[in-house]
Amino acid sequence: MPELPEVEITCRGISQILPCEITKIIVRESQLRWRVPKELSLLPITKIISIQRRAKYILIHTASGTLIIHLGMSGRLNIVDKYTAVKKHDHIDFILNNHKILRYTDSRRFGSVHWVKQNPLDHPLLIDLGPEPLTEEFNANYLMNALQNKKQAIKLAIMNQNIVVGVGNIYANEALFSAKINPLRPAHSLTPMECKLLVKEIKKTLYHAIEAGGTTLKDFLSPEGNFGYFALKLLVYGRENEPCVVCKNLLTSCKLGQRATVFCKHCQQ
DNA sequence: AAAGACACCTGTCCGC
């Protein structure tokens, strides 16, 4: 489900529970992508200090350590009333002191929950991540440099979290369409002008998606239960064999790294 | 060293 905009919407949503304390953590299913640490169930009452997003990770800083949460493909964090019935894939409850529960739900269990006492950014899963796309650090010069000698397709390169974080399959397709760049182009073949345009379109696409509350394809809702309206604005993703919004030729699809890739052969060179 | 395939898991949809 979640790329950067959906994770950002999730972070903003759960930030509204502050100020509060986690009084107890109930782990019903500990086998996620990695085993949820046992010490979570034994955690003493701890105050949530702040909530931060890094790439597609949610960092919940508490007085005694940091929870690192990744939503995988189907993960969700919802704020629910403390008497809300537990459903099939509700794996973890973070019980709060304000009559609410922060509930982690994940049907495919590709997500993960980690607990660290040191700087979460030093965690092995986070330490090699590339720059945040919505910062000035991600600019045309940086991208041009990062793509040097990369023969792989440009779409795979921008989905590589070591090059730039947060861009997944939907937004890679969308940003490349907006930048009029063919997703199959070798990464190193982009000109400085194209890098500049692609950076601009990645930022714009992510920014608009956040504004729209993310993309709801099947089951993404904000922690408060709101729909993500960016699905209505998708120009290529999920629209194979439909007419291009610009030139009306039918959109082409292919597989790239086993992921659906949709583009306009005519507009994207 | 880099690129590609595979694995993890469940739900849904489509064609027969």
Place this chain on the structure above:
DNA sequence: TGCGGACAGGTGTCTT
């Protein structure tokens, strides 16, 4: 209606 197969928002690890 039932069943098999393909596919889905991610990413670490294994194989070439």
